[in-house]
Amino acid sequence: MVSFISGVLKELISSKENISETIFILPSKRAGSFLLKELSALGTHHIFAPKVYSIEEFTEVISEAKTVDNTITLFEFYKVYKAITPKEAQEDFETFTAWAQSLIHDFNEIDRYLIDYKKFFNYLADIQDLKHWSIQEPKTELINNYLAFWKSLPAYYEGLKKELLTNNTGYQGLIYRLASENIQAYAKNHSAKHVFIGFNALNAAEQQIVQHLLENDIAEIYWDLDEVFVKDRQHDASLFINQYLKDWPVYEKKKAKLSVNDYHKSKNIHITGIPKNVGQAKYLGELLANLDEETLQETAVVLGEEDLLLPVLNSLPPNVKDLNITMGFPLKNAPIASLFDRLFQIHQNTGSAYYYKDVISVINHPALSEILKQETEVFIEKIQSENTVNLSSEEIISSFSNEAKPLIEACFRNWDNSPKKALEAFQEIINQIKIHLKSSENKLGLEFLYHFHVLFNKLENLNDAYPHLKSIKSLYQFYKEIMSTQSLDFQGRPFKGLQLMGMLESRALDFKNIIICSVNEGVLPSGKSGSSFIPFDLKQNYKLPTYKEKDAVYTYHFYRLLQRAKNVHLLYNTETDGLNSGEKSRFLTQLEIEKQPAHQLTHAMVSPKVPAIKNELREVRKTPEIMEKLKSLAAYGFSPSALTSYIRNPLDFYRQYVLGVRDSEEVEETVAYNTLGTVVHDSLENFYKPLENKLLTSVDIKAFKAKIEEEITLQFKKSYMNGPVNQGKNLLIYEVAKRYLRNFLNLELDRLKTEEVKILKIEENLKSEIKIEKLDFPIFMRGKVDRVENTNGITRIIDYKTGKVTQDKIEIVDWADLASDYDKYSKSFQVLAYTKMMQDQNSLDFPVEAGIISFKNLKSGFLKFGKKDKPKTKNKETAINREILEAFEVELKKLIIEICEPEIPFKEKEI
Template structure:
């Protein structure tokens, strides 16, 4: 099987420009790593490699502005907002994240902020039109919406003055300053590889680069999907092909319908393939089914196999079920740090510190002591538990706990429960506890990675608390800790280009595998469905041309079917049981796969 990246490099190598002259832009950094491996495999002599960027790094290069991480954006946003409208950091966190995401959305889609926020404030005012007299609460409500444009303008300028901004603002700046980049680099050939759904800023930039006459774009789209006008897989690329001036000369002239998309498509999907639909009654059943498929697979096929997790929370149980015969594994995706059990231990101690009490409820204390981390830190934890049961105390004084442990463990109790050290030292105390834990030889590999990640996060929190004065109290620190947890993940090491690959759906972009095992292929998981973490209503998205949930479904459809184009065998595993919001229904993509499958596909 020749992969999409291999086909692309082979085509570029036959072109008018040497490969080393190109600047290659891909959807992700991981894709760039795989492209480097293709370059190594296709050459027999030493030469300088072309410049390779992820799209984010390229946009940053064009704009001259660095992309700031989400935590810095959140904190810088509070500094600006608090100057305009004094508010507590905890109150700010209640609404800031979705609002900043909306800023990101309108900027990378090049929406006029004046028009957008004016429209939004008018909608909010109309919602209250029937009130004869506005109460102070309603006045504050309307004032909040009217203040968004001044906040956006002040915040944008504040970030740009620092030379770093959130992703959307960097995209907007790149589209505005593109002429500077073209003046300096317009004579150098560029190639854009493996894109699908582009935002308006990316569209503008790529079209301007193509207009220079020395740049190219490579789509990974099969003709089978391109010819189907109703298939969402080709929705975006067909639109570019029919709308961009770059393709005007190649458009269908009415004589040869089959050749309409021949210049931008490949022909792999209709080759013989085996698709296996595997039904399971639980997550554990899915994982066991995956293990059975891997057990039946010859070892020589493992290097050409990917396990794709539509539900990324299954990563840890999947790792424990990989057959022992498979020695080489690479995990591309990260495991959400918030789902790591060790996080509860740190959160519990932070919540205790937040109370400021001198006495702790026996249930809370018991849970801390019986946590695996508590047992490792306090080997005599059972003595404390027996003492609590014997004395029938509802609330326990910390000094009484110290009296029940040996001298070597008293320092640990102080680090856990003392209120005397102040907020920043409290973070250092937690770091000392985790440092002590990391020295235990009985820790599993996952625990070692988890503890190190928590240490890194607390170190980051400590640095932020010193840099931002408004983080000087425990409430702000715990709120920020929760925010950091939601955006961090455990990253596992492995050989990125060899062995069994385990990844999420988005990590599969531009990559190809002969054999695929996909788990949780259920409706509501892939595609994910609607997301409501936004202040932008559906009507506003329609009005300003912002992506709708149907567009996001089409993006997932592209990732799903693109992955099948060059595959030879694919096992789809899904749950049939209903639990909570899960309806136990196979993904609509499986239904579509069955309905549109060519005769060369064998579905079991």
């Protein structure tokens, strides 16, 4: 395969052209590098290398001005805007940037296409005057301001142009306009041959430059487009070149350099649909794995989307030993970028205190946790143990050692919404991290860090030169703006091995084997984008590019890549994902419809193998070690909650009580149900504990009611630590806790009118032995009963529940169900367990009642345990006697035997 660049050079050499004196202009720097490589391969003797420019560099040479980036243009524009706009009508910098970016883009297009800006903007202002929605006279202030903006555009344009040219600089479009104006003077002073190679969509300024040089016979332009497309005047690939062949006067006198005839030749084109970007990357890896070293040398992978770079790099097979990546690694994907993003967001949104999750996300970041080491864990444990939701800057900084303080201070000291302080803090953070990375010889980390150092230096210089940034938010906007354009270049051999590039980097280059990814609508071609103030019809009238021309550019690049290729793989994403429709590109349909006779087209749909996973219930066999742990638990005592945990799911019992795995302690932002329960229980314990073995009186209850707020506040402080209870949901829960106590004490007052109540036990610890002949080790049951009282001569065992419990949850029909259905019978199991332990301690006089007081169902009063003979009958036995406890003991022993039986594994229950 003879590449386009090689063919051009051969023609120039054969025409005895002095190559060393020739000036080559190509679409990109990369194409220029390939030209020099091809030239060195073709040369039979030593020559001086010719001058090679990209088109952007060439316009700078002609205009004798330097291109400035979009950020500096924006800052300069704001300076101009403030000078032109009356002070009372001026917007702050953040508001200004919202519309100024689009306007600069439009200025750029107007200059690139050499449009008379005064006529253009007057036309645009008239359109807006016709379009505005107000017909009343006189016009409102809003409408007047709206129209004044459009009428100010010529002044903005002139002011910005003058400001930039004063420093001999300009945005890209302005440089192009200057170059087109200076081309006559340039041509008079330069007689060397200029050779333009591989161009397609030229703007008006470029066309004027090229035509002038052609007409003065000091230039040639070589077009790279197959005659198949040139002859098809309806094909988008030939839209621009056919237009130039028709409109340029120079082609009336001489023939265009256009003699490409490769597209009709034999090609193997494989069109493959694959779900997701990761799927494309993995499939690409499989394709490359089948290629030998020589074939890889002639292969290019073209990525339609930048986001595919990392998945593709992670999917490359081992046989890819040499790799040249034209695309840079986006700086925003560097691991440390997330740390700076986090700090920006925290300092934008934080008032006087920092939210604990924000603080943890910063100190837990890999870049900091490697430096802070154990201090991070200690600090997080402190937050969790003290249940601190909001932290002051002083609290955070004082929690770390003197060695760590400079880094922590830079992260968490108050930046006072000052961009200058923020930039100083970021540079301090970078310096601290650099010290650590140097000591650990982390070269990649240092490379990333250096680029951020350069980025923040640039922001500092901009902030010093243009004092427009007034807040952290505006600084963050520009940080993101600059970072989106920054990338780290990969080191590699540019002409050896597999070539990995984006679509624009492929301009003027040819490869035998091509793999193009993400050939989807919205990617190739990229579709419509609306960042412009210029209406579509106005663009058409002034021959500015619209989405149609943009699509034609992508069409040209796509088909030009295919012209000389022999083997082509076109991959597209079949999945609907976010804004991507999963629709394959129109280019693929065109390939099928316009199929050349020699082209071999194949279609395939590929999807990853997904093995069927059976959701089998897990089980854990009881090893000797597990049995030892169970014996230890039995000797300590099974609690009713442990036994009901086994009933609910044996695997939960195994994790929690055998392995000792507990839920990780976390900061409780909103008061949890168990914390509310603890507060209510502990408050009642403090009230009632001094009354053990005494009669309860209304005087006692009224004294308790007077102390509700004091007691609840104390218990929240004890159980909820530093958690805030004076706002949001927590304030509501705090009030609920007070309401629970008040309602309960009111219920007690009502009872005392008809009942004599003697308090026997409050929060009493119970423990009793369960003798089981089948087990040769001691078994105990233990627990803490909330309250035991004597009401009108009957002993009552009471369990408090802050959740809602209804009467049907504390009744039983068939004893065999007691240890099998957690939802229905766990409450009955618990109160019977407490009753059994009290009987074993000889502290019960029958008859006995046991039950629950539900704080969410206080109107039902004391919910007594009941034994029914039939499910739907209302008749039930509420008095607990020895017969009921014996029946319960039978089920209890069966359950404990099952837990302690070595041959019965812990089996997961299906939920």
